[in-house]
Amino acid sequence: MILDKSLIQQHNEALAPAQQKKFEFLKEVLQDEGHNVPAILDQLATFQIAIPSWALGTGGTRFGRFAGGGEPRSLEEKIEDVGLLHALNQSSGAISLHIPWDIPQNASAIKQLAASFGLQFDAVNSNTFQDQSEQEYSYKFGSLSHTDKHVRDQAIAHNLEVIKHGIDLGSKALTIWLSDGTDFPGQQNFRRSFQRTLDSFQQIYAALPDDWNVFIEYKPYEPHFYSTVVADWGTSLLFCQKLGEKALGLVDLGHHLPNTNIEQIVSRFLMEGKLGGFHFNDSKYGDDDLTVGAMRPFQLFLIFNELVEGMTSAEVNNPPLSWMIDASHNVKDPLEDLLQSVEAIKIAYAQALIINRKALEKAQEQNDTAQAQEIMQQAFRTDVRPLLAQARLQNGAALEPIPFYRQNKIRQKLINQRGVKTYTTGL
Numbered sequence: 157m158i159l160d161k162s163l164i165q166q167h168n169e170a171l172a173p174a175q176q177k178k179f180e181f182l183k184e185v186l187q188d189e190g191h192n193v194p195a196i197l198d199q200l201a202t203f204q205i206a207i208p209s210w211a212l213g214t215g216g217t218r219f220g221r222f223a224g225g226g227e228p229r230s231l232e233e234k235i236e237d238v239g240l241l242h243a244l245n246q247s248s249g250a251i252s253l254h255i256p257w258d259i260p261q262n263a264s265a266i267k268q269l270a271a272s273f274g275l276q277f278d279a280v281n282s283n284t285f286q287d288q289s290e291q292e293y294s295y296k297f298g299s300l301s302h303t304d305k306h307v308r309d310q311a312i313a314h315n316l317e318v319i320k321h322g323i324d325l326g327s328k329a330l331t332i333w334l335s336d337g338t339d340f341p342g343q344q345n346f347r348r349s350f351q352r353t354l355d356s357f358q359q360i361y362a363a364l365p366d367d368w369n370v371f372i373e374y375k376p377y378e379p380h381f382y383s384t385v386v387a388d389w390g391t392s393l394l395f396c397q398k399l400g401e402k403a404l405g406l407v408d409l410g411h412h413l414p415n416t417n418i419e420q421i422v423s424r425f426l427m428e429g430k431l432g433g434f435h436f437n438d439s440k441y442g443d444d445d446l447t448v449g450a451m452r453p454f455q456l457f458l459i460f461n462e463l464v465e466g467m468t469s470a471e472v473n474n475p476p477l478s479w480m481i482d483a484s485h486n487v488k489d490p491l492e493d494l495l496q497s498v499e500a501i502k503i504a505y506a507q508a509l510i511i512n513r514k515a516l517e518k519a520q521e522q523n524d525t526a527q528a529q530e531i532m533q534q535a536f537r538t539d540v541r542p543l544l545a546q547a548r549l550q551n552g553a554a555l556e557p558i559p560f561y562r563q564n565k566i567r568q569k570l571i572n573q574r575g576v577k578t579y580t581t582g583l
């Protein structure tokens with residue numbers, strides 16, 4: 157479905173006067189605090205977050221799945237949906253594909269289709285956490301870490317194939333989330349499974365084009381419940397350091413044990429120039445994959461504080477980051493959910509941009525704890541949404557994406573086009 161741009165224009169014209177009032181007020185407040193508002197607007201307007209191809213359908217749990225209708229039936233329709241999101245917010249200009257769920261049959265046609273919506277291909281994702289019907293060896297007891305070389309070779313070959321698909325689409329990175337691990341004490345030798353994995357990673361690393369990166373994503377548990385091979389940021393960093401400069405860590409917000417200080421992990425990765433990207437989502441208990449910012453907006457703000465501080469500090473030399481959403485929703489319209497996630501990410505980013513950094517540094521140097529907290533709270537308590545709306549207006553996106561989506565009955569139109577009982581590939 158291709159959105160008629162004149163509808164967005166009409167929508168914006170009706171809402172512009174009220175927006176202008178809110179924006180002018182906030183602009184004055186921020187300028188009085190010494191901020192360069194046009195520069196902040198530009199940063200927000202150019203910020204792009206990749207949409208995962210697996211989040212466009214309704215997510216399921218191991219107990220059931222309740223599809224909402226009108227889900228994309230093919231890679232082409234997934235790209236159309238991301239194009240729709242991008243037209244609505246002008247901040248979703250990239251898509252992250254998952255192989256083998258989204259193998260492009262005709263890469264140049266797919267690339268052209270994506271370009272027609274202004275989309276690029278972010279990191280491609282390999283999958284050795286499931287067995288595919290045509291594969292010879294099972295991943296039941298692991299893939300890149302498996303005790304049997306045949307299984308490891310098969311998993312390596314899959315990753316090389318994913319890189320090839322990525323090259324055809326103009327992607328520049330491979331994300332490996334390795335689900336390998338054990339469920340019972342004594343099941344495997346930790347050192348040897350690390351070493352086998354390192355050997356597999358090295359073979360994949362050797363196949364990376366010069367301008368590519370590999371992102372090593374970590375996760376402490378699930379699907380395995382005793383140990384995982386890449387359990388935490390330390391293990392991810394260790395692999396990256398052993399592999400070389402093209403290997404970078406990937407932080408998925410849901411892949412930490414409860415109450416982990418994720419912002420400090422971000423700072424450590426940045427300090428080493430080893431942060432590759434992010435999988436944004438939110439959670440209350442584990443890897444809940446809830447809408448970004450739905451549970452812990454303050455944590456998200458603190459993470460963006462470290463990101464903005466690190467990316468603007470002369471002491472930090474980290475490559476540009478890949479920003480991606482990795483969520484899966486069981487009860488919401490996936491497109492509305494993704495609009496909410498992108499908004500939450502940009503709110504946290506905008507709040508981090510308006511932290512009075514000079515004053516914060518001074519407070520830190522003087523051990524003025526209360527003042528440091530005042531500065532952080534001042535930014536976090538500021539309603540920055542008029543800034544985000546202004547950036548959308550500047551970019552020709554919808555001032556209010558979700559009301560626009562609802563008023564124009566977009567889901568109903570997708571159902572009419574694709575049917576009620578459509579199933580998308582993904583989680």
Ligand SMILES: [Mn+2]
Nearest residue numbers: 373408435482
């Ligand atoms: Mn992830």
